[in-house]
Amino acid sequence: MLKRLLDMAAAVVALVVLSPVMLAVAMLVAMRLGRPVIFVQPRPGRDGRIFLLRKFRSMRDVDEASGLISDADRLTPFGRKLRSTSLDELPSLWNVLRGDMSVVGPRPLLVEYLPKYTPVQARRHEVRPGITGLAQVSGRNALSWEDKFALDVEYVDNRSLKLDARIIIATIRSVVAREGISAEGQATMTKFGEGDG
Structure with a gap:
């Protein structure tokens, strides 16, 4: 319950404080990638319940005629920068406020x-997913x-407010350093079940 209250408070404060940034990003996405500005996709949450995840759009639409099919083809330099700074994640704060997600998970x-x-990997759904x-x-x-998945289950088994605080601090460092944005040789990450997992 305390974690949920802290999530709600953090989401409200962040949405208010970062609203100018979100407006600026939305305008840039509209100019560089077109509309819709917000990418919406079903994702499984706690206990596997499906919700609609919201992020800023970072890729062009699939266009087979133009050869825009793979993530590498569709991800523009602007989209890469958006992802590397994690600014594309800001609309997910709405999911946190709604209770679909947590800040950490x-x-x-x-x-x-x-x-x-x-069965072990599926335990990642015992908690709310996180930004x-x-x-x-x-x-x-x-x-x-x-x-x-091993780290996800480790989090489930050891979750605490102290661990959440450590993860948030480490996240800030990771975003500043722009580390681990994509898998080696990939624009983003290979799909689960394609050559790994």
């Missing part, structure tokens, strides 16, 4: 991954899926 992944998890988490500050997309 395992990252919400694709719905299509749900049947692929082992940042233990896996994100331990290597982000540079980690293998197996390592990510």
Whole structure:
């Protein structure tokens, strides 16, 4: 309950304080990538319940005629910068305020991954997903899926406000250093089940 109250307070303060930044980013996304400005996608949350994740759009639309199919093709230099600074995550604060997410927790992944998890890996859904988490500050997309899931379960088993505070501080350092933004040889991260995991 205390964690939820702290999440709500942090989300409200962040949404108010960062509203000028969010407005500026929204305008840049509209100019550079077009509309819609907000990317909305179903993701599994606590206990596997599906919610709509919100982020700033960082990729161009799929366009087979123009060859814009893969993440590498669709991710522009502007989109890369948006992701490297984690500014694309700011709309997710709304998900935190709604109770879909927490500030800290395992990252919400694709719905299509749900049947692929082992029983141990599926334990990542025992808590609300987070904007940042233990896996994100331990290597982000540079980690293998197996390592990510192990860290997610480690967080579930050892979660505490003290650990959350450590992860938030480490997140700030990671964002400033722009570490682990993409997997080696990838624009973002390979899909779970494709050559790893």
